[in-house]
Amino acid sequence: MSPVSQETGQGASTIHEVLERVCCAMHIAEGFLPPAHAVAWGVASAPFVVHGVRSLTREVREHPESTLLLGASGAFAFVLSALKIPSVTGSCSHPTGTGLGAILFRPPVMAVLGTITLLFQALLLAHGGLTTLGANVFSMAIVGPWAGYGIYRLLRRYDVSLMVAVFFAAFVADLSTYCVTSVQLALAFPDPGSGFLGALGKFGSIFAVTQIPLAVSEGLLTVLVMRLLVQSSKGELTRLGVFLTGRKTAAAAQTPSARTDAEEEANR
Amino acid sequence: MLPIDEAAHSSRWRRRHPVDKAVLGLGLTVLAISLPPWPGAALVLVTALTTLLGPAAVPPRRLWRAYRVPLGFCATGALPLLVQVGGPGGFFGLAEHGPQHAAALLLRTSAASLGVLLFAFTTPMSDLLPRLVRAGVPAPVVDVALVTYRMSFLLLDSVRHIRAAQAARLGHTTRAATWRSLAGLGATAFVRAFDRASRLHQGLAGRGYDGTLRVLVPETRISPRFVTTSLALLAALVTLTLLLPYVLERLLP
Numbered sequence: 001m002s003p004v005s006q007e008t009g010q011g012a013s014t015i016h017e018v019l020e021r022v023c024c025a026m027h028i029a030e031g032f033l034p035p036a037h038a039v040a041w042g043v044a045s046a047p048f049v050v051h052g053v054r055s056l057t058r059e060v061r062e063h064p065e066s067t068l069l070l071g072a073s074g075a076f077a078f079v080l081s082a083l084k085i086p087s088v089t090g091s092c093s094h095p096t097g098t099g100l101g102a103i104l105f106r107p108p109v110m111a112v113l114g115t116i117t118l119l120f121q122a123l124l125l126a127h128g129g130l131t132t133l134g135a136n137v138f139s140m141a142i143v144g145p146w147a148g149y150g151i152y153r154l155l156r157r158y159d160v161s162l163m164v165a166v167f168f169a170a171f172v173a174d175l176s177t178y179c180v181t182s183v184q185l186a187l188a189f190p191d192p193g194s195g196f197l198g199a200l201g202k203f204g205s206i207f208a209v210t211q212i213p214l215a216v217s218e219g220l221l222t223v224l225v226m227r228l229l230v231q232s233s234k235g236e237l238t239r240l241g242v243f244l245t246g247r248k249t250a251a252a253a254q255t256p257s258a259r260t261d262a263e264e265e266a267n268r
Numbered sequence: 269m270l271p272i273d274e275a276a277h278s279s280r281w282r283r284r285h286p287v288d289k290a291v292l293g294l295g296l297t298v299l300a301i302s303l304p305p306w307p308g309a310a311l312v313l314v315t316a317l318t319t320l321l322g323p324a325a326v327p328p329r330r331l332w333r334a335y336r337v338p339l340g341f342c343a344t345g346a347l348p349l350l351v352q353v354g355g356p357g358g359f360f361g362l363a364e365h366g367p368q369h370a371a372a373l374l375l376r377t378s379a380a381s382l383g384v385l386l387f388a389f390t391t392p393m394s395d396l397l398p399r400l401v402r403a404g405v406p407a408p409v410v411d412v413a414l415v416t417y418r419m420s421f422l423l424l425d426s427v428r429h430i431r432a433a434q435a436a437r438l439g440h441t442t443r444a445a446t447w448r449s450l451a452g453l454g455a456t457a458f459v460r461a462f463d464r465a466s467r468l469h470q471g472l473a474g475r476g477y478d479g480t481l482r483v484l485v486p487e488t489r490i491s492p493r494f495v496t497t498s499l500a501l502l503a504a505l506v507t508l509t510l511l512l513p514y515v516l517e518r519l520l521p
Contacts, residue, residue: 029341060411071411071415083427126338129384131301233462236462
């Protein structure tokens with residue numbers, strides 16, 4: 001990783017240098033998995049991607065302008081994963097962007113956008129691979145977004161504040177991505193002494209050292225980004241269906257008496 | 269434009285049909301992971317490297333810059349195979365056949381990566397994406413991928429300029445300032461992406477946009493000669509992999 005100049009703050013003078021910093025540790029490299037595993041993970045990912053493709057196709061047929069918005073969302077997801085964030089331990093790494101992506105665009109669409117992004121990363125940056133695309137899609141475009149979105153919806157249902165829900169969504173999405181990657185590697189390369197569990201411990205501990213602090217960092221960054229987005233792009237967020245108010249708050253806002261109470265409370 | 273895509277646009281095989289190059293490049297990748305690492309993956313590695321630097325004329329420096337990324341991951345990923353947890357040797361120790369397994373894995377991944385790089389370094393994304401419709405990918409998905417591809421470069425360029433502007437305003441001097449700048453960068457990227465999409469839509473709507481992005485694709489034909497030669501090369505590699513151990517066994521008793 002090239003050093004960041006303190007004077008200019010720029011370690012990246014070209015696009016490639018920016019992109020070279022996309023975290024390669026989260027991608028399983030080309031040829032890393034045995035053929036049977038590569039096919040199995042591809043088969044496991046297929047239903048989710050097909051479901052995402054169907055919902056995307058339906059959306060584009062109903063609203064032709066969505067093609068451009070979805071393309072912009074894909075480009076945003078691609079660029080987001082290229083940002084370099086300071087980790088709590090002092091090192092630097094890159095966010096997966098799956099938590100924020102899932103909140104903004106929903107997991108089915110993220111399955112497609114994630115697949116497109118991973119295909120670009122495999123062919124344009126040599127990150128990840130085509131034979132391991134199924135495995136990478138499963139961890140980064142399916143499990144990460146679904147886990148993050150699940151936590152987000154759960155917390156919003158119990159009226160937890162938006163930013164706390166966003167933090168935990170990004171944290172869980174990031175961490176679950178790496179947990180799944182560890183499981184994938186442990187299944188492919190079981191430990192000669194203790195089998196799958198031993199291998200899971202080996203790969204998991206390697207990831208845990210770097211990824212738990214990184215997941216915290218990603219959660220913090222996502223909260224900061226979301227705070228700015230709520231201020232500057234409320235219209236876009238509402239159009240994307242982001243729940244800016246919790247369920248209870250929204251229900252309370254709809255009840256006239258409750259609204260009056262709330263207004264009185266605010267006036268006080 | 270990204271270096272691999274830039275090299276693909278100026279490649280000697282630029283005018284060849286993507287299917288020609290997919291048969292050779294992706295065929296080599298499939299062989300690398302399907303054949304035994306020794307001598308199969310080693311033969312694939314040598315063949316892919318020779319093709320990349322020879323007939324495909326990929327600049328060695330560019331190839332190395334792209335190749336070192338997957339190599340780094342493979343080396344890190346192979347390290348856990350050297351050790352084992354539990355077993356008769358204690359809680360933590362060296363795995364019995366660890367070095368052999370790690371070497372086999374390194375050989376397989378490095379050969380497979382070169383196969384994909386052969387395809388990527390000779391096939392521009394703009395040639396590949398529109399043709400995916402014929403391969404059965406729904407047109408709306410291909411359209412979204414095309415917009416993503418084209419918008420990524422513009423957005424990355426914007427991000428680079430925003431970073432420079434933030435740095436000029438001492439936005440990276442302290443830890444708090446760095447976090448604030450990063451958040452601003454992410455949020456601005458979102459705003460810029462959506463603003464560009466809406467302006468693009470207005471421009472296209474004025475030109476009678478009906479939901480389909482029509483792009484010109486250079487007309488090329490699949491070369492039966494190239495495909496046959498590639499298939500013959502792949503078949504030769506399989507035969508050689510199966511025969512070589514017997515030959516070596518006889519020569520080296």
